[in-house]
Amino acid sequence: MLSILKRTLPVALLAGCAATNPPPPPDFTSYVVLGEYGAAVARVLIDAPACPEITINQHSQAMTLRAPAATIALRSTPSAPADSKPAEFPLLTCETTLPAGATSATVLGRALPLPKAEPRRIVVLGDTGCRLQKSSNSYQACNDSAQYPFAAVAAQAAAWKPDLVIHVGDYHYRENACPEGNAGCAGSPWGYGWDAWDDDFFAPGARLLDAAPWIMARGNHENCLRGGQGYWRFLDPRPLLKGRDCNAAADDDVGNYSDPYAIPIGQSTQLLVLDTANTTWKGLKPGDTGYAKYRDLYRKLEALAQQAPRNIGIDHHPLLGMGADRKADGSIVLLPGDAGLQASFGSVNPQLFPASIQAMLSGHVHLWQQASFSSAHPSQFIAGFAGTSEDIVPLPEQLPAGVTPAPGAVVEHFSSWVDGFGFMTLERRSADQWDVEVHDLQGKIRNRCQLDGRHSVCEVAQVK
Template sequence: MRIVCIVLAFVFASLGAHAQTASRDFFAFVMLAEGSDGHPVPMVRSVAERAPACPVLRSSAGGVSTAMTPRRRPPGGQFDGVTVCEALYPVGEAASVFLGDRRIDLPTVSLGTPRRVALIGDSGCRGEALDKPQYCGGDGFAKVWPFGILSDEEADKRPDLIVHVGDYNYRGTERGLVLPPHLTGYAAPLSVNVYDTGDLDDEDIASLPIGAAYWSQNIEGSPNPDKWTNWRDDFFRPAARLLVAAPWLFSRGNHELCSRGGPGWFYLLDAGSTLLGPGRKQAECLPQLPADWRPGAWPKPPAQPFAGLPFPTHTSAPFRLKLGRLNIIAVDSANAADAVLYNLETYLTQYREVARMLAEDPTPTWLVTHRPVWAVVKRDKGGPIGLTPYGFINETQREAIHRVFGRGLPPHVTAVIAGHMHRFQAIGFEGAHPPHLAVGTGGMELSHVQPPPSPENPKAPIRIEGLDRGPAWVVGLRDFAAMIVRPVEDGTWTSVLYGTGGEPLATCDSRWPGPGRQRSVCELQ
């Protein structure tokens, strides 16, 4: 019966996608951000194709109507066909967004301790890329790109909060570009790498295109700039049911760098907004070429666009959501290099701000960031430590935390939650480090489990020596999945990882690891 339901869900999702294509796509969702006064602020965003004006927000209780205001489109014309609008959203009552005769009903928002938090990440689909193409629809939907199925599953579990740990847009963010002569002025096409500070877990050949190799998909005249249709197809259409199920916390991934999907990120999902109070505004990407690089007349090779100059990157400051007896601190790790120390000063600044937040409020806290702080990968894909056969990521964040916190994160940090790796990995430390979850299993093609499980007992945790100066116990899975976490008032939490058929794949308890306890934070089912 479960298989029949999945097939029917796919059929109806496909019909819905065709119906939306025939008309005009219209989405709305609620997101949470931190106001300038430190309190959480619910905001509603609408995303509408070819809309002549912004929608109206109307509360269900008093029927009060609020005109939504437009956000600033990225330059270049790639988002001119879609209008994003926003407004403050009420607490304690549901509301609806109206655009002409179309209506989207939105959830009731509570700012108390959430009972069920849905975690999902790395949900996009690579598409017909030259390197390792991934089919993004048709008969292979549930097996090859199951984000729509997982979205429906999580919506049915009625979460109070949804946390996406980043990487929404894959089909529009390839790793390289071929720049045509009419753009460069050169005699032949120019092949370049796109700036990223590491995406090393899932690649056959380790690649780190930083430093002088910096190029951006979003340079003027790019043959593959960030655009709305990729965001629509990779995230908004398959997430349609989940978008309206609960308020969201969106984390920025490395596929949302300004050199990749950054323009759409800051327009569609980033929390920056004037609605958050004085000093807050919508963020945007800096120009992706120097001002004196004219189309068709670039400096002759081997010139590099920002040689000797700061790269035009943007890293948002950490923000905190105070939700009853749970705080969540979001850290933008998109620019944190995986396997080498790069942009370290940026992340020293980031974690000094995290330290300030933690020092002023001892409420149990989750740290949410796209790139893992501690994760086990192949030795040649991360920073090797000692004589272990593994590599470890993320080197930049780990070093920043060492320098800022010395002996480690304070004990009221009860979880570090990430994605980036296209698999599930759960780490429980024998020392004082908080449990670490990587849930990058939302739809992107999966990578192999590291460390490799024991052939005699594949579900048993693997002991890793030297993972951030101490032993740790690691379990992992190569399954498409999402997680429901249940916080407890005393700061502990439990969770279950669910597969595409709703089956439990792992159960977790924050009390399991710790000094003298030889177990991970999760057990595989």
């Protein structure tokens, strides 16, 4: 009998310990995204049998399943079938809309960032993924934090203690496999499933996701041919609808477009979020699906803009910014704003934007830029310099006479930073006035600007 007790007593003790000390919860990703009229949606991505509970103001409730774990059948992509694969999402996407005025929210013991009715400190960044693209033979060194520094950018931005984060689109860039023998990206996941999304955005951006709620604009890397499935699962604040999920190419005319929405931020000001994922720099013309879709987008944008005397627009593709390219002979050609949106928006309003929009926040061009106009156009800021391969063709300190990003736009002030990683911040000073700062990887301020109504001016014309 004694020998039996000696063998069974430790088992009983271990069972007792297990009862009082349950295993730790599984690893998970959590964040808060703002949607229509400022509604805050808590999201959790987790490998578990069911969605966890969320505790809001000390009251617990089950989260709702947004999307189950699934492997999506291979669909058309920009790559050949041999360089593509089905998108695997081996975890649940769970969500809960947070009530206005919530004072606390936690999931599995982790606190979620809560929105402020009047956010004063705002981080703006975009184009954050690590480029792996066979068609352009472009393979960024994802394993080198100096050449792919989004984690450092996100950490510095979090240290700035923002009330709100705005991502201007292009989260996902790991489209194709890293070539054999390339140490810079060796071992990187690729394709449009969770593993690539995690390495490109959620893991390096974790500290900033914990710091504040986010506004998640959509870029061309999230259209249905590319990372659209992940965008609709993870980032868009609205309900996930069958047919709008980018899972089937036959539904792309639905999944590639969505309505704009407004987020009030106090002092009679709104942020207006536009989905421009499927426009094209080649231009759009009457009869094109995108031409009609973006004309409709403009009309809905105009209706939203009438709800407040001042608005700041957010989209991925700048209509009022400049890019640069180098020709085969070495000469530089300056590139105007997105031709597709200029054609469709311009057919409704030649000024391109409603008069109550004071500034546009965009990405797509992989640099930082500011432009202000003596014509009746909003200021344009571009913040596409947070992680992906930088544009390195230099821009001039001053645009040559007659060079303009859009028909009828007369540039008054122009500033840029080419070939430097970082993030931009907005800090509110009054109803119409914002301080704008450009930060580098170490958090150092490299340029300061003031936005006053539609006009802006910076201390430095060209950051060196």
